[in-house]
Each structure stands twice: as structure tokens, then as C-alpha cells.
Amino acid sequence: MICIVGASLAGDTAAATLRAQGYTGRIVLIGDEAEPPYDRPPLSKEALEGDSADQRIFLRAQSWYSEQDIELRLGHAVSAIDRAARRLTLADGATLAYDKLLLATGARARMPGGADATSLPVFRVRTLADTVALRAALQPGARVAIIGAGVIGLEVAATATRRGCAVDVIDLAGRVMARVLPPALSAYMADLHRAHGVRLHLDAGSVAFASVDGQHGVATARHGFIGADVVVVGIGVVPNAGLAELAGLDCQDGVVVDEFCRTSDPDIFAAGDVARYPCPFEQRLVRSENWRHAQDHAVAAARNMVGQPQSYGAVPSMWSDQYDVKLQTCGWLRDSGEIVRGEAGSAKFMMLYRDDAGLVVGALGINQAKDMRFAQKLIEKRIAVDPALLADPKQDLRKLAQ
Numbered sequence: 001m002i003c004i005v006g007a008s009l010a011g012d013t014a015a016a017t018l019r020a021q022g023y024t025g026r027i028v029l030i031g032d033e034a035e036p037p038y039d040r041p042p043l044s045k046e047a048l049e050g051d052s053a054d055q056r057i058f059l060r061a062q063s064w065y066s067e068q069d070i071e072l073r074l075g076h077a078v079s080a081i082d083r084a085a086r087r088l089t090l091a092d093g094a095t096l097a098y099d100k101l102l103l104a105t106g107a108r109a110r111m112p113g114g115a116d117a118t119s120l121p122v123f124r125v126r127t128l129a130d131t132v133a134l135r136a137a138l139q140p141g142a143r144v145a146i147i148g149a150g151v152i153g154l155e156v157a158a159t160a161t162r163r164g165c166a167v168d169v170i171d172l173a174g175r176v177m178a179r180v181l182p183p184a185l186s187a188y189m190a191d192l193h194r195a196h197g198v199r200l201h202l203d204a205g206s207v208a209f210a211s212v213d214g215q216h217g218v219a220t221a222r223h224g225f226i227g228a229d230v231v232v233v234g235i236g237v238v239p240n241a242g243l244a245e246l247a248g249l250d251c252q253d254g255v256v257v258d259e260f261c262r263t264s265d266p267d268i269f270a271a272g273d274v275a276r277y278p279c280p281f282e283q284r285l286v287r288s289e290n291w292r293h294a295q296d297h298a299v300a301a302a303r304n305m306v307g308q309p310q311s312y313g314a315v316p317s318m319w320s321d322q323y324d325v326k327l328q329t330c331g332w333l334r335d336s337g338e339i340v341r342g343e344a345g346s347a348k349f350m351m352l353y354r355d356d357a358g359l360v361v362g363a364l365g366i367n368q369a370k371d372m373r374f375a376q377k378l379i380e381k382r383i384a385v386d387p388a389l390l391a392d393p394k395q396d397l398r399k400l401a402q
């Protein structure tokens with residue numbers, strides 16, 4: 001019997017993979033949210049913009065789970081793992097035995113100090129419930145202060161702008177999406193937001209909830225007081241590793257796993273946002289917080305759980321949709337050695353990044369969905385290509401990646 005804790009992308013993918021690999025034993029997929037597994041990327045995009053996407057975000061038809069004989073236990077948190085007895089305890093006191101266990105507990109949104117004390121409505125965007133609540137608050141004309149100019153903060157800024165809100169984005173960093181983009185691309189995304197009327201308050205010095213003359217908002221050291229009707233927080237996530245820590249598993253800002261997704265207990269595996277895994281390219285433990293990784297890592301975990309060894313070492317990749325820009329990255333974006341394919345700064349171009357040996361190790365695409373697939377292949381296969389050919393958009397990247 002296999003138990004999976006966390007009924008979201010990684011947990012759901014692992015359950016499906018177990019069945020696809022011919023596992024015929026009992027599978028129980030346990031999630032603390034009330035809804036069946038759903039996709040999170042639309043939560044800051046289509047589903048925040050309008051309620052028509054709400055029904056489309058579910059990963060499967062409800063009937064699929066019974067057809068596959070996968071038991072869904074929704075609205076149940078797992079509160080403890082008894083490793084010696086190989087038994088889970090749920091928050092309501094029920095217990096479940098397991099032979100193998102997968103932790104796919106993901107991450108939760110980090111909240112700043114003072115969020116509980118302010119009389120302003122403060123939102124995060126991690127669950128469908130968060131999105132439904134925020135959507136109701138994003139009324140035309142509402143003043144929305146977003147703390148955090150990362151991927152989620154900027155996606156919310158784009159969506160709120162589309163809904164007719166007046167948007168201020170505040171960050172301690174001096175540039176937007178600083179964790180994922182090189183400086184020139186931060187400037188590109190910042191210009192995009194400014195062109196849509198978003199006010200960016202970067203390098204803010206300090207950020208705190210405040211009230212001035214009866215008005216509520218956010219006080220910054222460098223940009224003063226910013227009045228708001230609604231605050232949205234997008235300052236990163238914290239891995240849901242408490243259950244693993246309590247059970248004495250090796251954890252370091254996430255549950256530590258080996259290349260086969262095994263934790264320090266050979267019967268317990270972890271995958272997705274919660275797992276810290278050895279990256280063969282960086283030769284260190286990393287934690288990835290993106291969709292493709294959660295899916296691929298879960299596939300590898302499931303295979304390893306049923307004795308089909310698969311070492312995991314995917315090239316990381318992510319995407320973000322803001323206004324009419326689809327931004328995608330894969331691999332490692334360095335501060336130098338980049339090759340521009342197309343016209344940098346235009347509505348459609350690609351940057352390719354090389355290591356000291358001249359091999360492509362990273363790529364960034366603006367509205368380049370098709371070519372990004374081949375860029376990823378170039379990185380995975382470690383193919384050396386003449387930079388002049390890479391820079392020429394007339395050269396077929398698919399062929400160069402063969």
C-alpha cells in the first residue's frame with residue numbers, strides 16, 4: 001500500500017504514474033485542501049481574472065480517481081508519521097498504514113510580520129480559496145499594493161491592472177524578478193509594467209503596514225507611505241516540511257532526498273516543491289518551485305517507489321504570463337556571455353547563455369514558446385553550437401539542437 005501526502009500536482013502525478021507503471025496495490029492520496037487536485041499557475045492569471053476558469057483548473061475529471069482505483073482523502077491533514085510502525089495519523093485521529101510513503105506537501109506562502117494586525121485586507125495567492133477571495137477584492141478602481149516584485153507579485157499586478165485596479169508594487173530589491181532574471185531582463189519586465197500604469201517602488205529600504213491620518217497602507221523607508229484598499233503579498237514560499245521534521249527525517253529548508261527521490265528513510269520519498277534534491281548540473285542540493293519540476297520529479301519518485309530506478313536530474317524551467325508576454329526560462333541564466341537571438345527588448349526574442357567552455361547552459365524566451373523547447377534540448381544534450389548560428393533567428397533551432 002502506498003500513501004501520498006499532498007493532493008496537488010506532484011501527488012496527483014505520482015498516483016497516476018504508479019498506476020501507469022502497473023502498480024496494482026492500494027493507493028491513498030491525502031490532501032488537506034477541500035478541492036480535488038488542481039493546477040496552481042492559473043491562480044494568479046486566468047482564474048484571478050475571471051471565474052470562468054475555476055472549473056478548468058482541476059487536473060482530472062472526478063471520475064478518473066475511482067476509475068483508477070485511487071482513494072482520494074480530501075480535507076484531511078496528515079499530522080504525524082510513525083516510521084517504525086509505518087503508519088500515518090490524520091488530524092482527525094484516523095490512522096493509515098503504508099508500505100511506501102510519498103511526501104508531496106509542497107509549500108505555503110510566506111507572510112510578512114504585521115499582516116495579522118493591520119485592518120487592511122491582506123491576501124496571498126497559493127490556493128484556489130485565496131484566488132476566489134482576492135478576485136472579489138480586485139474591483140475596478142481599487143488601490144492594490146503588492147508586496148514583492150517576484151513572479152507571483154508581478155502576475156497579480158498584470159491581472160489586477162486588467163481588472164481596472166490601480167496597482168503599486170513594492171520590493172526591497174532594486175529590480176523586479178531579481179531571483180530569476182538577469183538585470184537587463186528585469187529592466188524589460190519593469191518597463192512592461194510601467195507601460196501598463198503599474199507604479200514600481202523598488203529598493204524600498206523597509207516595508208511595513210501603516211496608517212496615516214486614518215488611511216491604511218504600506219510605509220516604506222525610501223518611497224514614503226502608499227495608501228491601499230487591498231494588499232497582496234508575494235514574498236516567496238516556505239516548504240511544508242514540518243511533518244517530515246517531526247518524523248526525524250533529514251530536512252534543510254525542505255525535505256532532503258537523493259537522486260532517486262528517497263528521504264533519509266528508505267520507505268519514504270519526497271517530490272515537488274517540498275523536496276531538496278541533488279542537482280547534477282550545480283552539484284549541490286536545490287529546491288525548485290515550478291510546475292515542470294513538480295511533475296517530472298513526481299514521475300521519478302513514483303517509478304523509484306515501485307522498484308524501477310530512475311535518477312532525477314532535469315534542467316530546471318519555468319514560465320510566467322504577464323499581459324501579452326509569455327516569459328520562459330530554462331537552465332542557468334548567467335550575467336555574461338549571452339547570445340541574443342532576435343531583437344533584444346522587442347516583443348519576441350531569446351537570450352542564450354553559455355558557460356566558460358562555450359556550451360549553452362541557459363535560455364530565456366520572450367514569446368518564444370516553440371523555440372524554447374529546442375533551447376532546452378540544447379542545454380540537456382550539452383551540444384556545442386557556433387554562436388553566430390544561435391544568434392541568427394533564421395537558423396532552425398530544432399536542427400541546431402539535434
Ligand SMILES: Cc1cc2nc3c(=O)[nH]c(=O)nc-3n(C[C@H](O)[C@H](O)[C@H](O)COP(=O)(O)OP(=O)(O)OC[C@H]3O[C@@H](n4cnc5c(N)ncnc54)[C@H](O)[C@@H]3O)c2cc1C
Binds near residue numbers: 289
Ligand atoms: C499562484 C501560483 C502561480 C504559479 N505559476 C507558475 C507558473 O506560471 N509556472 C511555473 O512553472 N510554476 C508556477 N507555479 C508553481 C507551481 O504551481 C508549483 O511548483 C506546483 O504547484 C508544486 O506542486 P506540488 O504538488 O509540489 O506542491 P503544492 O502545489 O504546493 O501542493 C502541495 C499540497 O499538499 C498539501 N499539504 C501540505 N501539507 C499537508 C499535510 N500535512 N497533509 C495533507 N496535505 C498537505 C497542500 O495543502 C497542497 O494542497 C505557480 C504557483 C502558484 C501558487
